[in-house]
Amino acid sequence: MTNPFFAAWTTPYEAPPFDLIQTADFKPAYIEALEQHKREIAAIGDNPAAPSFDNTIAALERSGKPLRRVDAVFGQLSSAVTDEQLQAVERDVVLLVARHWNSIFLDPKLFARIDALYQQRQSLGLDPEALRVLERYHLDFVRSGARLTDAERERFGAIVERLAALGTQFGQNVLADEQETVFALSEAEMAGLPDFARSAAAETARDRKLNSPFAVTPSRSSVEPVLHFARDRAVREKVWRAFVQRGANGNKNDNSKVIEEIVSLRAEQARLLGYESYAAYKLADSMAGTPAAARGLLEQVWDGGRKKAEADRTALQELALSEGQSAPLEAWDWRYYAEKLRGGRYDFDENELKPYLQLERVVEATFFVAGQLFGLTFNPRADIVGYHPDVRVWEAVREGRVVGLFYGDYFARPGKRSGAWMTSFREQSRIDGEQIPFIVNTCNFNKPPEGQPALLSLDEARTVFHEMGHGLHGLLSNVTYPRISGTSVVRDFVELPSQLYEHWLEAAPVLARFTHVETGEPVPEALLDRMRAARTANSGFATVEFVSSAILDMDYHSQPMQGTVADFEREVLASIDMPREIALRHASTHFLHLFSGDGYAAGYYSYLWSEVLDADGFGAFKEARDPFDPATAKRLYDYIYSSGGSRDFAEAFRLFRGRDPDVTALLEGRGLVEAQS
Template sequence: MAITLGTAFTACNVNEPAKQLEVSDNLLIQEWEGAYQGVPAFDKMKLEDLKPAMEEAMALNLKEIEAIANNAEKPTFENTIVAMESAGKAFDRVATYYYLWSSNLSSPEFRKIQGEMAPKLSDFYSKISQNEKLFDRIRTVYEAAKENPLEAEAQRVLDLTYTRFAMNGAELDSAGKARYAAINKELSSLYTKFGNNVLADEEGYVTYITKEQLGGLPESFVKASAKAAADRGKEGMYAITNTRSSMDPFLTYSDERELREKVWKNYYSRGDNGDEHDNNQVIVEILKLRDERVGLLGFDNYAQWRLQDRMAKTPERAMEMMETVWPAAVARVKEEVADMQTVADQRGDKITIEPWDYRYYAEKVRKAKYDLDSDEVKQYLQLDKLREAMFFVAGELFNFNFQPVPEGSVPVFHEDVKVWEVTDKTSGEHIGLWYLDPFARPGKRSGAWATTYRSYTTFEGKKNVLSSNNSNFIKPAEGEAVLVSWDDATTFFHEFGHALHFLSSNVKYPTLNGGVRDYTEFQSQLLENWLATDQVINNYLVHYKTGEPMPKELVQKIKKASTFNQGFATTEYLASALMDMYYHTTDPETIDPDTFERETLAKLGMPKELVMRHRSTQFGHVFSGEGYATAYYGYMWADVLTSDAVQAFRDAEGGFYDKEMADKLVKYLFAPRNAMDPAEAYRKFRGRDAKIDALMRERGFPVPKEM
């Protein structure tokens, strides 16, 4: 689950032409043309154009920055901060293509370019963040605003800009700046290497099975696996790919224990196979460089530096929240394992529960305890109907209408991608476009994420939003429905929550479309809760063959089992979040990742029957970039906010579709993006700070007495 935010030091307002600098005829740097205020030319992009376009765009952006830094006029908000917000449009256009190739269409040819560009991009960012004249101007405006504060949005963008530069070494001396920039360059290459190593192991470890080995697997999964094998030249076989969307259902349903073990080990060994794609040493180098870099700024560790502008503020506060939940989660795992072992013993399966057994026997327990069959539930979870349900929710809460655009009217980068126009239901006003890229394929990174190709701003005229959701569902055989698990349906709603956050933006300046990492997951986690509302269940969760709505008895079973397996889900997540924090609060000179992971989890009392959701060597959130480094805890931080906010809807007269609550939801939690301090925004919505007790109750955990 991941968000792609705008680039660090340039505007996201990519459709506005660069006013004084001409660009070449390279397609990737050209202004976007066509309807909807112009859209990326995804159908015409060529990889050979990418590197020269990136280099040209960086050079243009640096010229813009130099012009701002060397302006002879006295620094003002308009000629410094607003000018910076306006800069970088050509770069943003090219970066859209670059990051699309990286996430959705990677190839050996692209990875070669990526390896060459990573240090150049790092240099580019450093030349901006360490431009002394530019920072002097920013600081002058910042100090002046202490005496005469600006209007709210202008003050917010000024504060964020100043803090961003200060956090990235703008106040260092020349030697410090040079080393800081050199570290960033080294890190950029290591991040690229880490991500590509994981991708290589996802592509390289495919398990092929025969018809005789299909025992227990649902029909829809069998058909999708047959297609996956055929697509790889293995007609007549069945491919279990090394991605979560394939691994998870296989481990849940397959009766073949030895194959479950093989698939489990393939997946959880990514980046940890002792070969050319092994990430252990890469992690060591990343940790040492991060530690050295923040040491230049006077911080004790990376986590201390990173969390200073987050909601948690300190590593200690983040750890305190996680450690409040951890004991209850681990205790629940012990109960779950005991239940599973009982089922295994009753079946005569002479085994002791191992990690590759957890999902399989949990499913047996679910059936025994709640008479709930996950495969039966899947029959009512069609991808297309779920999308319609999301559109319904968006209409009810946000007043949005989604209509498919005429085929061919908006360029797409793959035949699987579909596009919808988003308008206001009442006024008909155009808001933006929503792209959906739903299926897994070679070269596409695993997981699910949301991104924008253009963000809403008004400071140079109103700009529409180009948003995208990306998933890795297994593509079905021709004419077959895409059936997904309840967890995958929840993730689909989650990522759509990010898209709604983009589409509901009502900010003036590009920088304000960013976010505070331990807050940006809140809005998307909140939207997950509408999947289980009666309006969605009764109208969109229909049987893929008969069209009959989900029976009330099955709905009740789902709701009754809502806290089932929360030990597993919470513990595997928290283990990753805690490891992230321990990695970044420990002297890296003492860390060997394999040993450190094993020993730290042992000290925490990690149950042996499961592993971290993201083992260290495949933890892309943390080691293929910096967006979630020491911030993976943010999902639970956001979950505290989510549970508390959900309670507000439950208490409202109109429940989850209460009009007054929906208006407050949009006004305070979605539309402001980062134009308002998150804590203040939440208090405006709720009337108080969030409490953790709602989260504990939702997961079926005991609420601590002090809560």
């Protein structure tokens, strides 16, 4: 059969023909696509004509289309539906791809053309978008070693290749630990868990073919209900330990040595480029600018978060004692008693909301908000094939024109890494005519038994809105060049569209759309009042577990690592006086953001940085007294969601908000203003 990557795609909008793509297709597709791109790059570098924007930068933008196509499809499949065969291909091609991009970024002839254009950029008569693309290309090459000596380039290239292999190994190790560990639980051990969690655990037991009524795995979606509701303290402890020990079990999946090598190589990479640390290198191209600025925000929030968590710890310990637990409060107790404390203080049980938060209705609510803000509608396309039976596809329409395809993949399953993410099978551009984007949202919610609706927690519903915010950043992109399309922005800006979109979940017109799964009744106003009153309950815990992980990330990448991974982690937590009863949101050995690739390395702080932007940004709608205020929504579209990386990011926020961001809204939103004083 013909390799589908070597043929034209005759599907609607040329969407990936997943029914035709086989694992065996990927490696030959990669090899051919890499060779074709290599020839295209050589033609650009060897062009005898003087460098121009069109024959160099635009030519680079037009090159590599087959490679982008196979890489985008493979990247999602190797994360969402992987198996041993696909993982073997991943290990093979990751070095080929890393070596290929090294050869491009370290090509002296190619960089000479880009540099010549950059030096005369103000006299080229470029429009603002083209000028921005030229500047970003020049920076990409410089930050990838283009100015190094021949010997330095050779070493830099070797580091990039080794880091690519280590990142793949790290991610596969975490997934293996999650897949190979499963806890069979009895009826008695499930005592206290609500029906939705029991149904999910029963489904897991059936999927794993266990002779047990219930089972859970160490993935977050499976673990969280146990930690929140299981009365059996021993069950909470063993599940919690498996959860936090992923990648640190002394087995073939142990990531400790992988981390040591990654951190060492990144530090060397930064030194080659003239930076004192990897953090300094990464943050040089960010809104924060320096590790000191990022660390300053983390410390500002840390102090109030820890004080609030310590006050909650006292109350939780007293509650545990009152219920007969004489042992000290531990990390596997915190969520359990926090649920009880919230119920006692605010008469709010989040499980009361779940019957109203059906996955289908929450997804529809994200579409509703997109329609109110940006004029989007979403039409189901059952004729477009997904890569798994769970995947659904919609076409997004704006002003009578299809602007993109949206793929939704919401349920956890074997072979799917944990967490939630947005990616794309194709980015928006119009360099050679209008190319609509294909955007993917991936989540890991527990799948209900056949015929039953999937019910979400409030936090899971926020995740749907969060990922849709990323999705809209891709779908609404309205630029010419792929290099600055959609989410091609600096790390501490990329979370602004996603975190900002979360705010609409609790907007009154959106909450009014949710009805009870059985009765069809709307959410009672009294329940919503209790939900709002409890909004900052346990926010100290959430702040501490996140900020401690961000500080750990910053320390890994800004100072020499002494001793083992476990030693380093302990020392960092001791230095910030980490409460013993709270664990890192992501411990080192399963910190995929940091070590499975380098996307968030020295950048995990960016969620908090973006939270400053999104909390203050949503204030513009509050000030307008309308969550869908047309004038504010137009600025949001023009300067945030549609503009990609076409302008300076601080300027983009100012154009939307009318001023620089203020941290006050973040502190108020987390309930930390009093704790700060």
